[in-house]
Amino acid sequence: MNAVTLGLSAGTLFAMAVVLAYILGWASRKFHVEVDPRVTAIMEALPGANCGGCGFVGCSDYAEAIVADGAPVNKCPVGGASVAEEVAGIMGVELTDTLPFRPIVHCGAHTQDKLLRHDYLGEKTCEAANLVSGVQGCTYGCLGYGDCTRACNYDAIHVVDGLATVDYDKCVGCGACANVCPRNIITMTPFKYQRVMAIACSNKDFGKSVKEVCTVGCIGCKACAKACSLFHVEDNLSSINYELYCQDYTDELKKAIEKCPQKRIILVGKPTEKHLAETKDMDVPELVEAEFRTTVDDTEWWG
Amino acid sequence: MLNYLVDIFLIAVSAALINNFVLHYFVGICPFVGVSRRIEMAFGMGCAVTFVISIAAFISWAITTFILVPGAPLSQWIAGFFVPAETAAKVDLTILSYIVYILAISSSVQFVEMYVRKFYPPLYKSFGVYLPLITTNCAILFACLTIMANIVGVDDPADAWDLGRSLVLAIFGGVGFTIAIVIMAGIREELDLCDVPKPFQGAAITLIVAGILALGFMGFTGVDSGLRKALTPTVEKQAAVENLPVGKMVKTASGYRLIG
Numbered sequence: 001m002n003a004v005t006l007g008l009s010a011g012t013l014f015a016m017a018v019v020l021a022y023i024l025g026w027a028s029r030k031f032h033v034e035v036d037p038r039v040t041a042i043m044e045a046l047p048g049a050n051c052g053g054c055g056f057v058g059c060s061d062y063a064e065a066i067v068a069d070g071a072p073v074n075k076c077p078v079g080g081a082s083v084a085e086e087v088a089g090i091m092g093v094e095l096t097d098t099l100p101f102r103p104i105v106h107c108g109a110h111t112q113d114k115l116l117r118h119d120y121l122g123e124k125t126c127e128a129a130n131l132v133s134g135v136q137g138c139t140y141g142c143l144g145y146g147d148c149t150r151a152c153n154y155d156a157i158h159v160v161d162g163l164a165t166v167d168y169d170k171c172v173g174c175g176a177c178a179n180v181c182p183r184n185i186i187t188m189t190p191f192k193y194q195r196v197m198a199i200a201c202s203n204k205d206f207g208k209s210v211k212e213v214c215t216v217g218c219i220g221c222k223a224c225a226k227a228c229s230l231f232h233v234e235d236n237l238s239s240i241n242y243e244l245y246c247q248d249y250t251d252e253l254k255k256a257i258e259k260c261p262q263k264r265i266i267l268v269g270k271p272t273e274k275h276l277a278e279t280k281d282m283d284v285p286e287l288v289e290a291e292f293r294t295t296v297d298d299t300e301w302w303g
Numbered sequence: 304m305l306n307y308l309v310d311i312f313l314i315a316v317s318a319a320l321i322n323n324f325v326l327h328y329f330v331g332i333c334p335f336v337g338v339s340r341r342i343e344m345a346f347g348m349g350c351a352v353t354f355v356i357s358i359a360a361f362i363s364w365a366i367t368t369f370i371l372v373p374g375a376p377l378s379q380w381i382a383g384f385f386v387p388a389e390t391a392a393k394v395d396l397t398i399l400s401y402i403v404y405i406l407a408i409s410s411s412v413q414f415v416e417m418y419v420r421k422f423y424p425p426l427y428k429s430f431g432v433y434l435p436l437i438t439t440n441c442a443i444l445f446a447c448l449t450i451m452a453n454i455v456g457v458d459d460p461a462d463a464w465d466l467g468r469s470l471v472l473a474i475f476g477g478v479g480f481t482i483a484i485v486i487m488a489g490i491r492e493e494l495d496l497c498d499v500p501k502p503f504q505g506a507a508i509t510l511i512v513a514g515i516l517a518l519g520f521m522g523f524t525g526v527d528s529g530l531r532k533a534l535t536p537t538v539e540k541q542a543a544v545e546n547l548p549v550g551k552m553v554k555t556a557s558g559y560r561l562i563g
Contacts, residue, residue: 004382004390009399011381012370016403020410027414031421 038067038090045086046076053077053174066091077101077173101173101188103157103166104268107142108200111162113215114138130182137213140202142185148177166268190242197240197253200266204235216262223259228252238264309534314471317527319479324442326483326513326520331442335484336509345488347426349481351434353474355412356443360473362407363447364466367454371396371403372463397455404447412437442480446473486516 042063049059054075056062065071066087073091074084080100088094111117116137122128126147129135135143144162156170157177164177164186178186185202199218203210207219220236230241230249257265322328325335331352338348369377373395382391416434420427427434437443449472453464464472490512499508 004386005394005396007385008378008382008394008396012378012396012399013402013406016366016406020406024410024413024417027417031417033420033424 036067039063041090042066042087045079045083045090047078047083049078053172080172100191101175102168102171102191103173103175103178103186104189104196104198105142105164105166106185106187106199106202107140107163108216108264108266109138109141109163109214110160111144114141114162115213115215127180127182138203138210138217140183140185140204141214141217143183147180147182148186151176151180168268192242192245193247195267196242196245197257197265198268199238199240199264201237201262201264204237206236210236216264218262218264221261223261224256224265227256227259231256306535309531311468311471312534313527313531314468315475316530318472318475319482320520321523321527323479323483323520323523324445324476325480326517328445329517330445331440331480332513334436334440335480335487335513336506337436339484339487339491339509342485342488342492345484346481349477349484351415352437352440352442352480353477355408355415355437355440356446356473356477356480357470358411358415359404359408359443360446360450360469361466362411363404364450364454364464364469366403366407367400367451368463371400371451372455373397374460397451400448400451401444404444404451408443408447442476446476483516483520487513490516 039060043060046059046063054062054077056065056071056075062071062075066073073087073093074081076083076087077100114136116134118134118136120129120132120135122132124145126143126145129143129145133139142163144159144164146159146164148157148164149159153174153176154170154172156167156172157164158167159165164181166177173188175188178184178188183202189196189198201210201214201216201218203214203217205213207221210217210219218236218238220233220238222233222238224231224238225233228249230244230253231238232241233239253265257263318324325331334348334352339345367375369375371378374392375396378394378396379391382394385391412435416427419434450464450469453468457463491509494508494512503511
């Protein structure tokens with residue numbers, strides 16, 4: 001290693017850097033591609049999580065689809081309403097109601113409410129427990145082994161006292177929990193408001209059978225349907241028509257909540273202060289706050 | 304001339320099949336595992352690698368021959384201004400090989416990316432993130448280093464690889480990479496339909512399949528020396544061509560050789 005080698009090395013690298021920089025600079029001008037400035041602007045507005053929640057490959061793909069193919073501007077589940085508004089502003093389109101889809105667990109039975117429950121010594125997953133009869137009396141309700149908790153990437157659903165409970169502050173509405181639930185009791189529902197009503201039961205059996213297996217199940221008595229036209233009882237199970245759901249029905253809904261003998265109509269979502277004030281004097285089951293534990297206890301014996 | 308053609312042929316077969324970059328030398332594993340999910344994507348990746356590897360081989364052959372190798376004309380000429388000619392002849396810049404090759408590879412990838420983006424937007428879209436990934440593809444660096452070894456490492460400067468041999472190695476190395484990754488993608492497409500035991504799912508079964516595939520390609524081992532024997536003119540023929548007496552030691556360019 002002498003001065004000549006050193007000098008030549010430095011010179012070689014410097015010359016290469018200059019030559020390549022010149023070529024690349026020339027190529028970048030020569031091969032310049034006109035990109036729609038709106039695409040760039042939308043790219044900046046999008047969160048850049050590349051989660052694929054919008055149904056496109058990534059944020060850049062979605063941005064191009066908005067500009068080129070007129071894809072809906074409100075598809076981004078991570079960015080939510082604020083990003084949809086921004087993107088709508090860039091595209092100059094009117095933003096229609098963006099309905100964030102959020103999961104609702106259609107079961108309200110905690111461990112003490114579930115009857116005919118037996119010790120289950122198998123693998124502690126809902127998928128496995130669902131294959132076995134007799135884990136609990138209700139063959140529709142939440143098993144509480146936390147498949148949804150494991151599926152969630154956002155730490156937004158937890159099994160609280162034997163019942164899967166969504167933390168709507170953390171939930172982004174990706175739908176992973178709804179996909180993984182072997183009993184399909186989690187539905188992705190359009191949240192027209194921060195807080196919506198839901199039927200906390202999925203049992204389709206006759207009232208008598210429901211009462212045998214659960215203390216809090218929907219018995220299909222149709223009391224709610226009589227009180228409010230939004231409710232529809234089919235197969236002994238009440239359901240809410242979310243397409244028509246709006247504030248015009250508030251009074252009827254309140255009546256339905258009062259009429260329900262099982263108190264199965266619950267409010268889910270983030271309560272606003274107004275909501276809290278409205279429902280202060282009403283006897284509705286309060287949303288259970290999420291706790292960071294599951295029914296799967298480390299000390300349990302794994303069969 | 305005939306010897307040169309045989310050499311080219313052997314380099315091509317060897318790079319594509321016998322000493323396949325992926326399945327024999329285990330370079331370029333990351334795109335091999337990462338982009339081998341669908342056959343079309345694998346084929347696109349193979350073509351991109353072949354293209355980039357050819358450009359990189361051209362650049363690296365030129366740089367090695369004219370600048371890096373001891374006694375290279377360009378560096379010798381420049382050094383001649385500062386030191387006496389006999390010192391200048393010994394200037395050896397091969398230490399620069401890695402950094403220079405990486406520089407050349409990454410800028411050619413950048414160039415290709417811009418070119419493809421301008422003139423073949425659908426191809427650009429289908430490559431997506433994988434085109435920049437080629438920048439760090441070790442198969443390409445491996446090709447450059449092989450070329451360097453065959454220029455710097457030879458005893459006789461006349462045996463050093465010329466541009467033709469280098470390009471053939473690069474192109475057929477890329478073809479071999481394409482063959483390997485397309486075979487892999489075909490297997491993995493079928494594998495999606497199989498009931499793989501849980502511990503083997505995902506990367507594990509992919510690596511096992513790659514290993515079995517490599518074992519299969521080991522079957523080619525030795526074909527190159529057999530081919531060389533079959534293609535090289537036998538000593539009698541050669542003796543007849545060169546008009547040499549059979550059965551005695553003959554001095555040739557690379558030392559003494561027994562004829563007959």
